[in-house]
Amino acid sequence: MPPRTDFAQERCPVARAMAVLGERWAILILREAFYGVTRFDAFERALGIAPNILAARLKALVEHGVLRKVAVEGNRHEYRLTDKGREVYPAFLALKQWGDRWMALPEDSPVGSVIEVVERSTGRPVEVAIVPAGTVPPMTVRDVKALPGPGASPALRERLETMHKDRADAG
Amino acid sequence: MPPRTDFAQERCPVARAMAVLGERWAILILREAFYGVTRFDAFERALGIAPNILAARLKALVEHGVLRKVAVEGNRHEYRLTDKGREVYPAFLALKQWGDRWMALPEDSPVGSVIEVVERSTGRPVEVAIVPAGTVPPMTVRDVKALPGPGASPALRERLETMHKDRADAG
DNA sequence: CAGTATCCTACGTGATACTG
DNA sequence: CAGTATCACGTAGGATACTG
Numbered sequence: 001m002p003p004r005t006d007f008a009q010e011r012c013p014v015a016r017a018m019a020v021l022g023e024r025w026a027i028l029i030l031r032e033a034f035y036g037v038t039r040f041d042a043f044e045r046a047l048g049i050a051p052n053i054l055a056a057r058l059k060a061l062v063e064h065g066v067l068r069k070v071a072v073e074g075n076r077h078e079y080r081l082t083d084k085g086r087e088v089y090p091a092f093l094a095l096k097q098w099g100d101r102w103m104a105l106p107e108d109s110p111v112g113s114v115i116e117v118v119e120r121s122t123g124r125p126v127e128v129a130i131v132p133a134g135t136v137p138p139m140t141v142r143d144v145k146a147l148p149g150p151g152a153s154p155a156l157r158e159r160l161e162t163m164h165k166d167r168a169d170a171g
Numbered sequence: 172m173p174p175r176t177d178f179a180q181e182r183c184p185v186a187r188a189m190a191v192l193g194e195r196w197a198i199l200i201l202r203e204a205f206y207g208v209t210r211f212d213a214f215e216r217a218l219g220i221a222p223n224i225l226a227a228r229l230k231a232l233v234e235h236g237v238l239r240k241v242a243v244e245g246n247r248h249e250y251r252l253t254d255k256g257r258e259v260y261p262a263f264l265a266l267k268q269w270g271d272r273w274m275a276l277p278e279d280s281p282v283g284s285v286i287e288v289v290e291r292s293t294g295r296p297v298e299v300a301i302v303p304a305g306t307v308p309p310m311t312v313r314d315v316k317a318l319p320g321p322g323a324s325p326a327l328r329e330r331l332e333t334m335h336k337d338r339a340d341a342g
Numbered sequence: 343c344a345g346t347a348t349c350c351t352a353c354g355t356g357a358t359a360c361t362g
Numbered sequence: 363c364a365g366t367a368t369c370a371c372g373t374a375g376g377a378t379a380c381t382g
Contacts, residue, residue: 099184
């Protein structure tokens, strides 16, 4: 039986990226990580994912160097973003932008997206764009903040608020 | 058996995006489309994908409105990018950038990436960046050109050249 | 709290052969 | 050329129960 082609060995960097990020849950786990989640059970509840598959996905992400597993007091662990993981953020944001624009559901609020991402220092909304290399100051996930957009549910609103409080910086 | 959770119904736009793009072959099919491929057998050869699965993936992409199937003379067809499909490009480029930086293989040329994307009008290399919304002129896949980078194989070089010749514009 | 351990199923994938 | 038709397989995903 031919094993499915291993994209990690492909020449194309996008194929290799998808070997890590293309798995259905990977990006959603990273989404939570970007929003500040670090603990197993927090991922579990936020995603509604079975613990066995969450464990498998986290393990894969750690093996790929996107997250690191850090022991904290009392055999607890935290899953923290690495630099490699943090740099997924532009791709993530690009996907969010595309999803907002092109994958809206009929029942979605017409007024706007569920989450708005703004520059942390100025509060201005940000976007992902193709630009001539080196012409704009680099901005990372650390420079931005997720705010509840017009379409956000009360539950999401609360989640985002508690997050910003907890956030000591999960570097 | 509970069907796997349908990401297309999720609240998160990224989840919905991944319902379409997260499937392993989808992005690679789009890669070829971005590089100008439109015909079934051209996708088949470029990707080394089995015809049945290519057919299934193309069908899904058409259903999602990312490609359109256009009849041309002599029961031939072309798969052309829609606006929705073209706007995947920033996300694609972001993934390429990340793959180039973080998923390099040991045997990769240390000198640079296999494909370099440059602004069509000026020849300057481009990149994807997070910017304050509305501060840069929007650039699309039509404004850029893929060139063989330092690490490109002769075969790839030739593919890119013939592409740029063929390219009448697959809108 | 942070996972393992089982068991199960559907689907994405693959090879190959065939058709209008 | 542009696919469809079979058949088969592995594995991500899921439910649930259990452990240090």
